[in-house]
Structure formats: structure tokens, C-alpha cells
Amino acid sequence: MKKMVICESCGAEFERSLIRCPYCKTAYLPAEEEEYMGKLEGIHKELKDVPKNTEKKLDKKIFGFTGVIVSLIITIVLLTAGAFFLSGIAKKFKDRQEKKEFLQNQGVVSEQQEENEK
Numbered sequence: 216m217k218k219m220v221i222c223e224s225c226g227a228e229f230e231r232s233l234i235r236c237p238y239c240k241t242a243y244l245p246a247e248e249e250e251y252m253g254k255l256e257g258i259h260k261e262l263k264d265v266p267k268n269t270e271k272k273l274d275k276k277i278f279g280f281t282g283v284i285v286s287l288i289i290t291i292v293l294l295t296a297g298a299f300f301l302s303g304i305a306k307k308f309k310d311r312q313e314k315k316e317f318l319q320n321q322g323v324v325s326e327q328q329e330e331n332e333k
């Protein structure tokens with residue numbers, strides 16, 4: 216038995232499975248939604264039909280490849296960050312050393328004062 220619905224727009228009766236009222240062409244949303252859901256279900260089924268082994272293998276392959284790339288990127292980032300950090304420290308140290316030497320040359324800071332500061 217076919218389920219009938221009443222068109223919201225013109226009041227005509229038509230099959231529930233129709234997406235639009237055959238008289239006034241008003242979209243019948245529940246049917247449209249059902250069709251959409253049906254399509255989704257179909258896609259879902261297709262996905263499920265893919266042999267699980269293949270899926271797993273593919274997953275592993277993709278993950279392995281991505282894993283290698285990601286760890287490479289992380290390593291590079293860490294190395295770069297480390298190099299920047301070290302060069303920053305070296306620069307600071309060098310600057311301080313130069314400043315100290317400059318001040319000592321100017322006679323502003325004596326060796327004695329330097330000792331007291333520590």
C-alpha cells in the first residue's frame with residue numbers, strides 16, 4: 216500500500232515517495248530528506264563493501280607515510296628552533312662580553328666592581 220500525503224501548498228493528495236507535488240510542484244520535504252538520507256545510506260553501504268583488509272592496509276600505508284613526514288618535520292623544526300636558541304644565547308653572551316670589554320676599556324666598570332656584582 217502506497218502512503219499518501221496531502222500537499223501543504225495546494226491540498227492535493229499524492230504519493231509519499233514523490234519529492235514534489237505533481238500538481239503544484241511544491242517540494243515535499245520529508246520525501247526529499249528521505250531521498251537524501253537514502254543516498255547517504257547508499258554511500259555508507261558502498262564504503263562498508265570495501266574489503267576491510269584493503270582498508271586496513273591502506274590505513275597503515277598512509278599512516279606510515281604520514282608518520283615519517285611528520286617526524287621529519289618535527290625533527291627539522293626542533294633542530295631549527297635549537298639552532299636559533301643556541302645562536303641567540305651565543306649572541307647574548309658575545310654582546311655582554313663586548314659590552315663588558317667596552318666598559319672596561321672606558322674605565323666605567325673595573326674588574327673589582329665586576330667581582331662585587333656577582
Ligand SMILES: [Zn+2]
Nearest residue numbers: 222225236239
Ligand atoms: Zn500541491
